[in-house]
Amino acid sequence: MNKREVKSSVKDENLIEKRREQMIRGAVKLFKEKGFHRATTREIAKASGFSIGTLYEYIRTKEDVLYLVCDSIYNEVHDRLSALPTQEGTVEGLQVAINQYYHLIDDMSDEFLVMYQESKSLPKDALQYVLKKEMEMVALFESLLDACAKSGELRISTEQVGIAAHHIVVQGQMWAFRRWALHKSYTIEDYIRVQTDQLFRGLIGK
Template sequence: MISKREVKSSVKDESLIEKRRSQMIRGSVKLFKEKGFHRTTTREIAKEAGFSIGTLYEYIRTKEDILFLVCDSIYDEVNNRLSELSLEDGTIRGLKSAIHQYFSLIDAMSDDFLVMYQESKSLPKDALQYVLEKEMLMVALFENILQSCVKSGELRIEQKEIQLAAHHIVVQGQMWAFRRWALHNVYTIEEYIEVQTDQLFNGIVGASPE
């Protein structure tokens, strides 16, 4: 279990904290994508979020806190949307369904993922470690599904290859966010999912999208 990193707030109303921080996250993702983390000021984030700089500092202490909240919210959203993937039935069909759901989520949150991976290096050491641990939980989700496929006999790969395959799925999904600028004129998200899934199961030589 990962210990939740606390971002201190002088406000006690949890629902208001969640609302205001959600506004900050949305505003900061837009600004970080356009200007980068270091060139964006907290005053600009407050303005984009729709409140004053004084109000902003009631909910966070530093600009790094905002970046952490962005990263943490991404993994929370992934977990919320994909939490039932571990219940897939150990079939190749179920694995392909999980991959499709995950890649589709990357498409819907591509700006968020792009900002996180470009700017997470600016997090304090403890916050970065927390984010990396959350990343590994996402990999573990696919490890569990792959393991279920092995146990059911639908997939035949060595135990040591399961983790590598899980990392491969996670990274290939995230590539849609990083390289979409070069790929969107060639593939729709559905075509991208189809080709990547086919290459995952058949390799480049045997790949034949249908």
């Protein structure tokens, strides 16, 4: 796979896995509070439960931590969405997917926030990789929308498919980004309902 690798000087793969999980958990917590730049590597180590020396046994640079965080988020997203039943162009299937996606963001909104605010700090190649993942996300919804268009369940032009897919993805992110404004007035269920209503009202053939 063309997965970007983060070099570690530790050999035991299981240990790497374990330590990196600790690291990601600690880092997300920290980045959420103070952002990537304001968090020091020493703080990351501490939040992860080990020493600064140990931290550097599992990464090469501070940016690697950010990459690992972003990568793990996308992996979780991918895992949870690919567990969906295959869709055959039904609006219902699309709705299930959107539902899953929005709930996922609600569950992981800290992680999402971190990723979206900090990913620009990734080195070039890592940024590329993250953008690719994001495009896959959009593509997933495009294909679902497309299937619905083909099956006739949605009246939607090709032009609209792209934007609608972005729309779905961005509205999801909005729930994470605008927590401070939205959580006061709506539950995630409200939000999903209103969003899908609005989306479909325009798209469903009368």
